[in-house]
Amino acid sequence: MSLTPVLIGLGATVPPRVVDNEELSQRLGTDDHWIRTRTGITQRHWAGPKTATGDLAVTAAQRALRSAGGGRVDMLILATSTPDHPMPATAPDVAARLGLGPIAAFDISVACAGFVYALASAAGAIAAGIAERVLVIGADIWSTRLNPQDRNTAVIFGDGAGAAVLRAGEPGEPGALTGFDLGGDGALKDLALVPGGGSRQRSDPDGTGEADDYLTMRGKEIFTHAVHRMGESSAQLLKKVGWSASDVDWVAGHQANVRILHTVADLLEVDRARVLIHLDRVGNTSAASIPLALTDAAADGRLASGDRVLMTSFGGGLSWGSAALTWPPIQVSEVLV
Known part of the structure; x- marks a missing residue:
């Protein structure tokens, strides 16, 4: 095993x-x-x-x-x-x-x-x-x-x-990560991009402006792809691990936009009340957003041992991924904000 x-x-x-x-x-x-x-x-x-x-x-x-x-x-x-x-x-x-x-x-x-x-x-x-x-x-x-x-x-x-x-x-014990689904589409990399700072900028004589070091993002298109990819990835993962929507106690999605999170929940037929929301207080913290949301929910008692948690994320790349977790009996003391 x-x-x-x-x-x-x-x-x-x-x-x-x-x-x-x-x-x-x-x-x-x-x-x-x-x-x-x-x-x-x-x-x-x-x-x-x-x-x-x-x-x-x-x-x-x-x-x-x-x-x-x-x-x-x-x-x-x-x-x-x-x-x-x-x-x-x-x-x-x-x-x-x-x-x-x-x-x-x-x-x-x-x-x-x-x-x-x-x-x-x-x-x-x-x-x-x-x-x-x-x-x-x-x-x-x-x-x-x-x-x-x-x-x-x-x-x-x-x-x-x-x-x-x-x-x-072991697979059956509390805290076990029971499955993953990952994907990406580099053909859409321009939807969220920091043009400067890498070897591509140095090989391009026109890519020298200060603004090239800033993040550029096409928000409306990102929204559409995020909803589609997070929803699809989550559905594939649930099928892989044998969970139905009613088995999911909490959805810990990437905290980019509350409307994205709610729409993904609707697509999965998961009650919006079961979606962890932390972005209202911290914004989109990129790679930190899911563990921040989990820490906050664990510290205030929302997450209980045995809860089935679906994590799902989407980011530049484009990249996306989901993971399934049975919540463990751990102690988290820091209530962030």
Whole structure:
């Protein structure tokens, strides 16, 4: 029997600075009502000038390790699209700062689908016998890559980090991740893109403007693809693991837009009341959004041991992924916001 990844610890963090809709409205010529009705977001947290993605990742990881009761870690996987440096990867530095020793540590960049992809990567490492305990982190600081005059992106994104500790276990035990569904379509990469900063920009003499370092996003098209792909991926995964819509206790979807989350729930015929919503207080935190939502729900008691949780995500790439989890009896103390 193949070893199965089992969730044993969870932790998350957001920067202390709160940026509410009113603050952005004054600069962008919009208002709180416009932002809330289109996104469901009322505020977001942005990192200060001396805070990097790795800093948030370390804090979230420390909390997850504490939630897991300590112990060794054999591998660290960091999902981020806003690393501390283009090179080297941020994960080895995070592992060193956590005092984990010379373990395998690497970044993956799958935008907002990163946490689910990282969980799947950890599952593969555990099943292959490469690692017995894996620390998975989703962390992003997008506030540094947003055009301050672009209301299509500036009102949406927040900064944060979430982490999970997985150990090798058996398929039927609480905390077991029972299945995954992953996909992508690179032909649509231009729908969400940071043009600058990579080798493509340096090979293109026209790609030299400062704005090239900002995130560009075609929101209406992203909305359509997110609903379709998250819904389809979730349905395929439910079929794979043998769950019906009525078996799902909670949907932990990528926290991009409340209308996307509700529409996906409707497609799956899952009650909207069973959708975890955290974006109203933190915005779209990219790879951190699902672990942030899970941490918040676990800390306030909504998630109970034995609950069946469907995680589903969508991000630039385009990329998407879903995972099924039976919730474990873990302690999460930090109520974020």
